[in-house]
Structure formats: C-alpha cells, structure tokens
C-alpha cells in the first residue's frame with residue numbers, strides 16, 4: 244500500500260507509472276521549472292525545481308521508490324538528508340542533466356555504476372515507419388586522461404612526495420589534503436573527470452515505437468572507481484496530422500457527409516511511404532458513425548520483420564444543417580428512403596401532444612440514476628455484497644419492514 248503520492252504528484256504521474264513515464268515526466272517538469280527557463284527567479288521557483296529533482300532521484304531508483312512507497316515522503320526525505328555528502332539540500336540547480344548522473348547515493352549497497360544518462364529523442368511517425376538515422380549532440384563526463392582520474396599532477400613514483408606519503412591510499416576516495424609538491428591536475432582542476440562534447444548516430448529502425456528505449460552500453464558519465472552506466476534514448480513520437488498508431492495498426496479518422504454515406508465516395512490520402520492512395524466506396528453500402536474499415540498491410544511495419552500491420556479507418560458522418568432541406572425535398576427523400584415505422588396505440592386512449600426544444604448536448608451529460616447504481620454495485624468490495632445479502636434475508640424474514648420501507 245502506498246503511503247502518500249506527493250512525489251508522484253510533483254511529476255504529475257500516477258503511482259503505477261513505469262520507468263519511462265518517470266523519466267519523460269521528469270524532463271518535461273524539469274524543463275518547465277528550471278530556474279534558467281523562468282522569467283522571474285525567486286526562492287520558490289528554485290525550491291520547486293529541487294523538489295522535482297528529489298522526486299526523480301527517489302522514483303527513478305527501484306529501491307528508493309520502494310522505500311518511498313512504503314514509508315512516505317517524510318521518512319524518505321529524512322533518509323536522504325542523513326546522507327551527508329550527497330544531501331538533498333546540497334543539490335545545485337545548475338545542471339538538471341547532472342542530477343541524472345551525479346547523485347549515486349543509495350540506501351542499500353549496490354554495485355558502483357554511474358547512473359544511466361537518459362535523453363528523450365524526438366521522432367516523427369514517418370521516421371518510425373521508414374526508419375532513419377539521427378545525430379545527437381550531448382555532453383558527457385570522461386575520466387581525465389592527463390591525471391588518469393587521480394585529480395593530481397603526475398609525479399615521479401620513485402620519488403614519492405615526503406610530505407603526504409603517509410596518507411592513506413584509496414583509489415576511490417580522492418585525498419583532499421594536498422601539499423604544494425603534489426598539486427591538483429590542471430586539466431580537470433582536481434575533479435578527476437572532464438566534460439566532453441560528443442556526437443552519436445542513432446539508428447531508428449522501421450517499426451520502433453513511441454517510448455521505446457535505445458541503449459548504448461557503457462557510454463554514460465565516467466567516474467573513477469565506478470563502472471560506466473548506459474547512454475539511453477527514449478523515443479518521443481510527435482503527433483501526426485492524419486494517422487495515429489496502436490501497436491502495428493495505423494488509425495485514420497475520416498468524416499463523410501450524409502450523401503457520401505449513402506451514395507458512395509472516394510478518399511484520397513498521402514501514406515507515410517509518401518505515396519498518394521485512393522479508396523473508392525461505391526454507393527449501396529451504407530456508412531454510419533461507427534463504421535470501421537481495415538486495409539491489410541497499410542499499417543506500421545513490424546519490427547525486425549518484412550510484415551506490416553493494417554490500416555484502420557474510423558468513419559463519422561456529418562448530417563446536413565437543420566432546416567437545410569425544404570419540405571418538397573423532404574417529401575422526395577421520404578419516398579426514396581425505407582418507410583417510417585408505424586406507432587401502435589389503443590384507439591380509445593387519450594393522447595397528450597407535447598413539444599420538445601433543442602438544448603446543447605452538454606446540457607444533460609449525466610448517467611441515469613439506475614445506471615449509476617449498477618456501476619457502484621460492481622465496484623463494491625465483496626464484504627459489501629455479504630452485508631447486502633444479510634440485510635436481504637432480514638427483510639425477507641420480516642415482511643413488515645419491507646412494507647415500512649416502501650411507504
């Protein structure tokens with residue numbers, strides 16, 4: 244059971260969000276709330292950004308997320324605050340990509356691997372249909388070559404510095420006290436890593452999907468004493484004007500008018516392969532608002548296969564404007580169309596004629612009461628039914644009460 248949803252709310256996601264949802268939501272929120280992108284910088288905007296980062300750092304780590312789900316916000320915050328070196332309050336808002344990388348704190352002992360470097364990659368539906376290559380520029384931290392990641396100037400090993408030779412040697416922990424003889428590496432300013440501009444070519448294969456991950460093993464930020472995590476791209480497909488997609492289906496919505504629905508029509512559309520396609524529907528087959536047609540093999544390519552999904556066309560029908568036909572034409576229509584149904588009623592019964600007026604379709608947007616009741620019944624836990632049955636028995640064994648209730 245989840246204790247609270249505060250961190251999920253910060254990223255505007257649901258508690259059952261998957262890993263990709265969390266990453267994408269974080270990027271969207273971080274971009275929106277990043278102090279550099281805000282016109283007015285104030286303390287609130289910076290703390291909001293830090294909260295978003297905190298939410299991401301907790302939720303993007305499986306164990307941290309589990310801890311948060313079970314123990315809630317306060318306990319998680321407290322736990323993070325205890326980690327002195329990487330305290331939540333020590334974050335800087337300078338580089339939000341940095342937070343994906345540099346805070347490798349965990350509540351539990353996990354293998355020392357730098358965090359995956361994750362970027363969303365914008366693609367079009369056409370890219371996913373045809374396959375393409377994308378170039379991507381990014382910055383990554385690499386171990387300083389000039390000092391081999393020690394952070395210190397290279398010194399002659401035969402002549403070990405007499406002043407600090409008695410200091411403890413630990414390849415993972417940088418010795419902070421340095422004397423004048425062995426000063427910091429000038430290339431990395433003692434940081435042990437340097438930032439490098441990189442360019443990478445990403446192969447988008449035919450049939451790949453929105454939110455699919457493409458991973459490059461071991462290309463994340465480097466850190467001495469750590470294994471290097473992965474560079475990961477998450478495909479973000481932009482909306483297409485004509486088509487939407489479900490699995491390997493392409494879906495197209497098409498509106499026709501009443502005449503076309505009854506007498507036939509032609510559809511002309513440009514497919515993702517670039518070609519103009521035509522579909523002719525001759526009259527006699529009537530189309531209505533729920534008509535769905537499928538065209539085999541005109542959907543998306545199936546990944547790692549030469550096969551294609553289907554194209555689905557969903558139809559809707561526009562009726563002519565009210566009062567656009569005069570009575571004469573309506574008479575003709577009536578002669579052509581199937582006859583009206585006759586209403587049966589008892590001859591001797593009096594009928595009251597009433598008139599209706601037109602209201603907007605949003606005027607009455609409610610379920611009827613019995614529909615609501617049945618819907619609620621379906622959602623009731625099992626105990627609720629047991630109680631109901633008990634009460635039923637009681638009523639049945641006590642007819643007096645039933646009478647009372649129905650009065």
Ligand SMILES: [Zn+2]
Pocket residue numbers: 404405406407408421422423424425
């Ligand atoms: Zn020294």
Ligand SMILES: [Zn+2]
Pocket residue numbers: 387388389390391392393394395428429430431432433435436
């Ligand atoms: Zn260096």
